[in-house]
Amino acid sequence: MDSGIDLQQSFISLLEGLGLSHSLAKVVWLPLPMVLIVGAVTVLALVSTWLERKVSAAAQQRIGPEFMGPQGLLVPAADVLKLLTKEDVFPAKTDPWLFALAPLLVFIPVFLSFLIVPFGQNLVITDLGIGIFLWISLSSIAPIGLLMAGYASNNKYSLLGGLRAAAQSISYEIPLALSVLAVVMMSNSLSTIDIVNQQSGYGILSWNMWRQPVGFLIFWIAALAECERMPFDLPEAEEELVAGYQTEYGAVKFMLFYAGSYANLVLSALLFAVLYMGGWESPIPVSWLASLLGVSENAGWFQAIAASLGIVMTLFKAYLLLFLAILLRWTVPRVRIDQLLDLGWKFLLPISLVNLLATAGLKLAFPLAFGG
Amino acid sequence: MFVLSGYEYFLGFLLVCSAVPAIAIISSQLLRPKRQGVERRTTYESGMEPIGGAWIQFNIRYYMFSLVFVIFDVETVFLYPWAVAFNQLGLLAFAEALVFIAILVIGLVYAWRKGALEWS
Numbered sequence: 234m235d236s237g238i239d240l241q242q243s244f245i246s247l248l249e250g251l252g253l254s255h256s257l258a259k260v261v262w263l264p265l266p267m268v269l270i271v272g273a274v275t276v277l278a279l280v281s282t283w284l285e286r287k288v289s290a291a292a293q294q295r296i297g298p299e300f301m302g303p304q305g306l307l308v309p310a311a312d313v314l315k316l317l318t319k320e321d322v323f324p325a326k327t328d329p330w331l332f333a334l335a336p337l338l339v340f341i342p343v344f345l346s347f348l349i350v351p352f353g354q355n356l357v358i359t360d361l362g363i364g365i366f367l368w369i370s371l372s373s374i375a376p377i378g379l380l381m382a383g384y385a386s387n388n389k390y391s392l393l394g395g396l397r398a399a400a401q402s403i404s405y406e407i408p409l410a411l412s413v414l415a416v417v418m419m420s421n422s423l424s425t426i427d428i429v430n431q432q433s434g435y436g437i438l439s440w441n442m443w444r445q446p447v448g449f450l451i452f453w454i455a456a457l458a459e460c461e462r463m464p465f466d467l468p469e470a471e472e473e474l475v476a477g478y479q480t481e482y483g484a485v486k487f488m489l490f491y492a493g494s495y496a497n498l499v500l501s502a503l504l505f506a507v508l509y510m511g512g513w514e515s516p517i518p519v520s521w522l523a524s525l526l527g528v529s530e531n532a533g534w535f536q537a538i539a540a541s542l543g544i545v546m547t548l549f550k551a552y553l554l555l556f557l558a559i560l561l562r563w564t565v566p567r568v569r570i571d572q573l574l575d576l577g578w579k580f581l582l583p584i585s586l587v588n589l590l591a592t593a594g595l596k597l598a599f600p601l602a603f604g605g
Numbered sequence: 606m607f608v609l610s611g612y613e614y615f616l617g618f619l620l621v622c623s624a625v626p627a628i629a630i631i632s633s634q635l636l637r638p639k640r641q642g643v644e645r646r647t648t649y650e651s652g653m654e655p656i657g658g659a660w661i662q663f664n665i666r667y668y669m670f671s672l673v674f675v676i677f678d679v680e681t682v683f684l685y686p687w688a689v690a691f692n693q694l695g696l697l698a699f700a701e702a703l704v705f706i707a708i709l710v711i712g713l714v715y716a717w718r719k720g721a722l723e724w725s
Contacts, residue, residue, distance in 0.1 A: 359614035455620035571724035
């Protein structure tokens with residue numbers, strides 16, 4: 234594997250060239266990628282709300298937003314501005330502390346999970362050893378926030394929605410974790426970088442989706458359920474529960490829930506791309522293209538292009554999945570709560586256990602094809 | 606300085622991520638109108654006068670699911686190190702995991718037969 238461009242190294246050596254000490258240069262560098270990622274995630278989440286509106290409109294043969302900016306692109310910005318200037322109504326019967334804390338507990342873990350989302354060989358905030366496990370553990374915090382929101386609102390709809398949300402997220406967390414486990418087993422590492430590197434070499438053919446077709450489907454279904462997307466949007470089923478646990482929330486607190494849920498969708502799509510669709514890898518390996526064109530892979534400009542292509546590839550895959558999720562919303566009817574729990578516990582859980590053991594068995598039988 | 610290298614990024618990112626809602630809440634406090642009436646602070650119940658509160662005792666049907674969840678969540682935590690080190694452990698580890706999962710599957714079958722996974 235070539236190392237690709239390393240922004241951190243070059244930035245630190247640039248600062249050292251200006252006469253700063255190494256540790257000071259590192260401290261100066263530290264917040265830069267973080268602020269960049271948080272800004273990028275906010276923009277990605279806003280773009281997906283726009284996409285949701287546009288694709289939904291197209292699915293229903295409407296036009297959708299069109300006046301605010303080109304193709305209505307500024308609608309999300311207007312949304313943010315509107316929600317920020319709304320009066321913050323605090324219902325009298327709530328538990329004020331829990332009520333205020335719940336949106337934060339839903340919002341922060343989602344954004345924090347972007348710590349391990351890689352956009353290139355070195356384009357990740359930090360390559361933690363526990364990698365994908367960080368995401369699994371952080372995603373367990375959200376149900377607490379949802380329960381908190383449901384309980385603190387002291388509203389019947391909220392309570393039912395909060396309980397549903399928590400039950401749904403715990404039911405689908407185990408199939409999700411087990412399908413990730415099968416991928417982890419193939420790459421012998423929890424690091425997201427290693428997981429992508431294990432899928433490199435033969436372009437689209439070496440992606441995990443071919444070696445983990447069952448895990449691929451389990452992950453997709455479980456991720457949709459975790460994000461409360463349409464076939465599984467029972468916690469906020471508007472026909473029966475008004476807006477579920479969000480009923481009493483308005484203004485900036487609602488915005489945090491809303492942004493959190495779209496950021497979670499973007500996160501799931503990105504991790505889906507990383508785990509099963511080769512992350513930043515192109516369908517045709519960049520090294521093949523380089524040798525085809527007869528340019529050196531180590532040339533600076535080529536690495537810059539390869540890195541940009543990697544970012545574009547990651548986002549393209551993620552948005553392809555997002556597009557699919559939005560189309561699914563208008564294709565599949567909502568399931569009932571007993572069907573939802575049955576699907577999680579009586580179907581996905583046994584299947585994901587079998588998938589894990591099958592992966593282990595195949596890894597013993599064909600060590601080369603399943604990551605040694 | 607840090608015992609776990611790499612986790613200074615985690616702490617830093619936690620601060621940056623917490624700053625986003627903080628900025629949103631503070632800027633909204635500056636921008637929004639501050640009117641508070643009694644009527645607007647009532648609990649929403651489809652426009653009706655709310656009948657009673659929601660903090661009552663009632664049958665949480667998901668209780669059994671959460672019990673089963675705890676068992677399987679701990680199981681996945683135990684399986685993570687096994688999966689990461691699987692290529693060095695070989696056949697014996699596979700057999701051990703098989704026994705481990707078999708025990709849990711027996712538990713799942715038991716819970717299933719007992720009706721713990723039924724919603725009604």
